[in-house]
Amino acid sequence: MPSILDREAIVAPRQFNRWLIPAAALAIHLCIGQVYAFSVFKIPMMGHFDTGEVAVGWIFSVAIAMLGLAAAFGGTWVERSGPRKSMVVAGTFWVAGFLVASLGIATGQLWLVYLGYGVVGGIGLGIGYISPVSTLMKWFPDRPGLATGLAFMGFGGGALIASPLSNSLMAFFGGGTDPANLEAGLLQTFLTLAAVYAVVISLGAIVIRVPHPDWTPAGWDPSTAAAKPLQTTANVSADSAIRTPQFWLLWIVLFCNVTAGIGILENAAPMIQDYFDWITPAAAAGFVGLLSLANMAGRFVWSATSDSWGRKNNYMMYLGVGLALYLVIALMGGANVVVFILATMVILSFYGGGFSTIPAYLKDLFGVFQVGAIHGRLLTAWSAAGIAGPLIVNSVIEAQADSGLTGASLYSLSLYIMVGLLAIGFLANLLVRPVHPKHHVPEGRDREKEYVQ
Structure with a gap:
C-alpha cells in the first residue's frame, strides 16, 4: 500500500476542482516567501549578537545560495516523489531551520543561525519553491503561465505578510517597539513563526493532488490548441x-x-x-x-x-x-x-x-x-x-x-x-x-x- 505521502496516493478523481491546486501551492510559497522579509531581523540580531550588518546579512545570502543548490540537486527527486511528499519535506526543513536558529538566538551562537535559517532553512526554500511546479503544469496545460503566476505570487507576497507580522510579534513578546524590545522578542518570534508555518504548509500538503491520467480541462482539446512559437509537444529529460x-x-x-x-x-x-x-x-x-x-x-x-x-x-x-x-x-x-x-x-x-x-x-x-x-x-x-x-x-x-x-x-x-x-x-x-x-x-x-x- 502506498504511503499517504506518495504520488500514487494523491491521484485526484476526474471531477476534482483544479483551482484548489494553486491555493495549495500558494500556501507553501506564502510561508517560504518570508525570506524576503529577513531584513526586519537585521537590527535586532545585530544588537543581540553584538555584530555588524555584513555578518547578519550573510544569513540571507546563505539561504538564497542553498535555495538554488537544493532546487538543483533535489529537482529529480521532487519529480519522482510527487508534490505532497516534497511539500512535507520542504516544510520540515523550513520549520527545523527556524528551530535551530532559535537555539542559536537562545545561546548567543550566531553560527547556529547560519546553520538553521541559512543552510537547513535554505534547503526547505529550494525544495518548497519547486515542489508544486510540475503539478501546476499538469493541472493547467491550457494556462501554465496563469497557474505558476498565482503560486509564485505568494513568494513575493510572503514578505508583505511576514514583515509586519514579525515586527508585531517581536514588539508583543519584547514589550515595545524600541530596538531593545524587538531584540528581546526575537526568540519567541522565531518559535511562533515556526509553529504557524508548520500548520499552513501542512494544510497545503493535505490539499495538493496530481491529476487523474485520463483528466483534461473541460472544453480543452490539445490537438486543436493554437501552436505558439517555441512550444513543443515533445519532452526532454x-x-x-x-x-x-x-x-x-x-x-x-x-x-x-x-x-x-x-x-x-x-x-x-x-x-x-x-x-x-x-x-x-x-x-x-x-x-x-x-x-x-x-x-x-x-x-x-x-x-x-x-x-x-x-x-x-x-x-x-x-x-x-x-x-x-x-x-x-x-x-x-x-x-x-x-x-x-x-x-x-x-x-x-x-x-x-x-x-x-x-x-x-x-x-x-x-x-x-x-x-x-x-x-x-x-x-x-x-x-x-x-x-x-x-x-x-x-x-x-x-x-x-x-x-x-x-x-x-x-x-x-x-x-x-x-x-x-x-x-x-x-x-x-x-x-x-x-x-x-x-x-x-x-x-x-x-x-x-x-x-x-
Missing part, C-alpha cells in the same frame, strides 16, 4: 536539458534579470533617500512596501499575460524595457520622485514576472515531463545572482563613497552595470530557438513509469 544551449541561454537570462532586480532591492530605502534628501525614513519604508507590491503583482500579471503574448516576448519586455528604465533612473531619476518611483516599481514587477514566467518558458521548450527538475537546476542562476548582485552593488557604492561621492552619484556606476547585464540577457533571450529533436525522449520510452506519474 532533466539530464538532457542541461546539455542544450537553450538551458544555458535561459540561465543567463534569469541571472541577468534577477541581478538587475537585486540592484534596486538591495539598497531601496537608502537609495531613494540619497536621490531625494527630503524623503523621511518612514516614507522610505513605504517605498520598500510599494516595491514588494510591484514584485508580487508582476509575478501574477506578467506570467498570466505570457500565455497569450508568448514567454520569449515577455522576456524581451522584461530585459529591454528594464534596460531603458535603468537608463532613465541613471540619467534623470533624481529630477522627479514620481518618475523614480514608477520606474523602480516597473523594474521590480519585471523581476517578479521573470521568476513566475520561467517555469512556463521551460515547459514550452522542454515539455512537462521533468520541468520541475529542469526548473530546479536553472535556479542556480538565482543563487549566483543572490551573491553577485549584493556584492556588485555594495562594492561599487562603497568605492564611490570612498572617492568622495554622495547622494545619487553613489549609484550611477552600479546602475550602468545593471544596464550592461540586461543587454546581455536581452541578447541571450534573442538567441533562444526550439530544442533540437536529438534531445527529445523517444516516444516509445515509458516515461510515466520511469520518471513521473
